[in-house]
Amino acid sequence: MKEQTPVTRAEHTSVTPTDDKPTDEPAAAHVRLDAPSSTLRPVDGAPDGVIELRDLEVFYGDFRAVKDVTMGFGSKEITALIGPSGCGKSTVLRCLNRMNDLVPGARVQGRVAYHGVDIYEPEVDVIEVRRRIGMVFQKPNPFPKSIFDNVAYGPRVTGMKTDNMDEVVERALRGAALWDEVKDKLKQNAFGLSGGQQQRLCIARAIATSPEVILMDEPCSALDPIATAKIEDLMVELAATYTIIIVTHNMQQAARVSQRTGFFTAEADDMGHRTGRLVEFATTEHIFGNPTDSRTEAYITGRFG
Amino acid sequence: MTTATLTLDHGLRKGRRGTLGPSVFAFVLWACLALICAFLFFLLAVIVQKGIARFDLDLVTNQPSKIRPETAGVASALYGTLWVSALTAFIALPLGIAAAVYLEEYAQQNHWWNRMIELNIQNLAAVPTVIYGILVLAFVVRAPLSIGAVVLAGGIALALLILPVVIITTREALRAVPEEIRSGSLALGATLWQTTWRQVLPAAVPGIATGSILALSRAIGEAAPLILVGATTFVTFNPDGVLSRYTTLPVQIFNLVPQDRQEFRDLAYAAILLLILVLLAMNALAIWLRNRYQRRW
Numbered sequence: 109m110k111e112q113t114p115v116t117r118a119e120h121t122s123v124t125p126t127d128d129k130p131t132d133e134p135a136a137a138h139v140r141l142d143a144p145s146s147t148l149r150p151v152d153g154a155p156d157g158v159i160e161l162r163d164l165e166v167f168y169g170d171f172r173a174v175k176d177v178t179m180g181f182g183s184k185e186i187t188a189l190i191g192p193s194g195c196g197k198s199t200v201l202r203c204l205n206r207m208n209d210l211v212p213g214a215r216v217q218g219r220v221a222y223h224g225v226d227i228y229e230p231e232v233d234v235i236e237v238r239r240r241i242g243m244v245f246q247k248p249n250p251f252p253k254s255i256f257d258n259v260a261y262g263p264r265v266t267g268m269k270t271d272n273m274d275e276v277v278e279r280a281l282r283g284a285a286l287w288d289e290v291k292d293k294l295k296q297n298a299f300g301l302s303g304g305q306q307q308r309l310c311i312a313r314a315i316a317t318s319p320e321v322i323l324m325d326e327p328c329s330a331l332d333p334i335a336t337a338k339i340e341d342l343m344v345e346l347a348a349t350y351t352i353i354i355v356t357h358n359m360q361q362a363a364r365v366s367q368r369t370g371f372f373t374a375e376a377d378d379m380g381h382r383t384g385r386l387v388e389f390a391t392t393e394h395i396f397g398n399p400t401d402s403r404t405e406a407y408i409t410g411r412f413g
Numbered sequence: 414m415t416t417a418t419l420t421l422d423h424g425l426r427k428g429r430r431g432t433l434g435p436s437v438f439a440f441v442l443w444a445c446l447a448l449i450c451a452f453l454f455f456l457l458a459v460i461v462q463k464g465i466a467r468f469d470l471d472l473v474t475n476q477p478s479k480i481r482p483e484t485a486g487v488a489s490a491l492y493g494t495l496w497v498s499a500l501t502a503f504i505a506l507p508l509g510i511a512a513a514v515y516l517e518e519y520a521q522q523n524h525w526w527n528r529m530i531e532l533n534i535q536n537l538a539a540v541p542t543v544i545y546g547i548l549v550l551a552f553v554v555r556a557p558l559s560i561g562a563v564v565l566a567g568g569i570a571l572a573l574l575i576l577p578v579v580i581i582t583t584r585e586a587l588r589a590v591p592e593e594i595r596s597g598s599l600a601l602g603a604t605l606w607q608t609t610w611r612q613v614l615p616a617a618v619p620g621i622a623t624g625s626i627l628a629l630s631r632a633i634g635e636a637a638p639l640i641l642v643g644a645t646t647f648v649t650f651n652p653d654g655v656l657s658r659y660t661t662l663p664v665q666i667f668n669l670v671p672q673d674r675q676e677f678r679d680l681a682y683a684a685i686l687l688l689i690l691v692l693l694a695m696n697a698l699a700i701w702l703r704n705r706y707q708r709r710w
């Protein structure tokens with residue numbers, strides 16, 4: 109194992125995540141916050157960062173997709189990654205459980221530390237990383253199997269020791285607020301579920317292996333508003349147990365569910381290469397209430413109108 | 414403001430684009446199809462008409478005979494075909510599917526040697542079938558392996574022949590499995606092997622089975638390479654193992670047709686009918702499999 113590096117940034121005061129709507133009374137909300145000294149540094153490192161990124165840089169072949177990403181993800185918090193299309197949010201998210209390994213030519217530089225261990229070290233077991241850091245995709249992607257087998261798949265392949273698979277499946281489905289809807293048809297094919305149910309099944313599937321972190325890449329973008337609201341409620345509930353990192357294009361969603369928000373953007377350099385970077389990372393109230401960077405403000409207000 | 418109304422003369426009237434071109438084109442397409450169907454139907458009709466007389470139980474139970482063609486059968490050739498095709502499947506399917514899985518799931522597509530292998534497989538599928546016969550004759554039937562003109566040699570020749578087809582169709586079946594299935598499995602902490610074995614292969618089985626059956630039915634109808642590896646011998650016993658002498662239906666037909674007595678030719682037509690029925694049954698199975706298990710993702 110690697111040496112433990114301190115995950116937290118210097119003296120940052122405890123910032124209690126609040127559930128106020130950030131757009132309400134912004135002024136009162138962030139007098140307490142430390143003002144960021146540099147837009148490239150996190151405003152305040154996550155209290156006890158589960159995952160820490162330091163100078164992360166990702167290449168696809170010769171193309172540098174993102175650079176200079178330094179941020180931390182707090183335990184049992186929801187962190188939202190927002191920004192315009194193509195700025196590298198998914199790229200950063202995929203680095204966190206090494207799903208970028210699957211992209212031919214993808215290369216990661218910098219440090220991705222999970223509890224202080226750089227997950228890109230050669231000795232690290234990528235299987236174990238992915239078991240602990242689960243993922244939910246943009247498009248619901250259940251396996252062409254029964255609902256039960258979908259949820260049981262993770263525990264089975266990772267050789268999780270379970271006395272009773274029925275119990276594991278039930279717990280995961282309850283955790284994903286799906287149990288009542290499917291308890292009578294566990295043997296039916298998962299493709300028979302609605303899109304929203306399929307997405308909650310994918311969440312159940314992800315939590316069945318008892319991960320610590322759940323990554324979600326635009327998990328609601330294929331869903332209608334009611335299914336979206338259900339997933340949002342679920343996320344808030346899950347945050348009691350799991351650390352959640354979500355990419356979203358829906359800013360109200362980021363504002364509603366997350367405690368911390370990172371804003372990314374991609375700007376062309378002199379050579380015309382567009383490289384994504386983290387512009388501002390702070391509490392959600394700060395980002396949505398009184399962003400430090402003008403680009404963040406332009407993006408937020410542009411969308412809120 | 415009044416709502417504007419349209420009349421047909423605002424360009425909506427049909428016929429402006431002309432109707433002759435499309436209908437001529439449709440007629441030509443239809444005529445091509447009709448010609449092909451007529452030709453096939455004619456072939457089938459002739460075979461049925463000439464073969465039906467000897468299409469009896471003797472055909473499948475009796476052995477070939479040089480002196481009594483009116484009651485002779487093709488039993489040894491039928492069993493030879495079954496033996497050789499079973500052996501072909503036994504050799505070609507595991508090898509072909511494994512190769513396809515490697516190329517599709519494991520190989521780094523951007524390495525030049527993998528692209529080279531791919532190109533060669535495409536080319537192998539286009540190699541004339543006799544070449545495979547010559548290859549097996551030279552290296553397997555004769556020295557260094559010297560196993561002689563036996564079932565195993567025929568199976569090897571046909572397996573080599575259909576291997577590229579099995580690889581190509583299996584790769585297509587694997588490619589049809591959506592990428593999300595793979596990433597979903599890997600993101601749960603499954604290994605590449607678990608993902609392939611538990612998700613990708615089961616999802617691809619219908620496609621693989623369909624392709625394999627079609628490849629096998631092609632092998633069954635093949636005579637040229639088997640003639641080279643020595644299936645031409647006059648055999649009056651059913652094969653009893655992979656090292657037995659043998660003949661197969663296409664080779665038997667090839668031997669019967671040039672005989673000068675009419676009874677031999679009638680027997681040949683009956684054997685052709687039998688072979689066609691076997692092939693139709695296999696193709697029907699392939700189509701049924703495809704429709705039954707086809708998945709919409």
Ligand SMILES: Nc1ncnc2c1ncn2[C@@H]1O[C@H](COP(=O)(O)OP(=O)(O)OP(=O)(O)O)[C@@H](O)[C@H]1O
Nearest residue numbers: 168171173192193194195196197198199200211384
């Ligand atoms: N597999 C890949 N191969 C090559 N380039 C890629 C790949 N995936 C992403 N990119 C490039 O990397 C950059 C960042 O892409 P990414 O998908 O991370 O953006 P994003 O912020 O998630 O966008 P969106 O909001 O549209 O999902 C883009 O310029 C994109 O073209």
Ligand SMILES: [Mg+2]
Nearest residue numbers: 197198199325
């Ligand atoms: Mg994305």
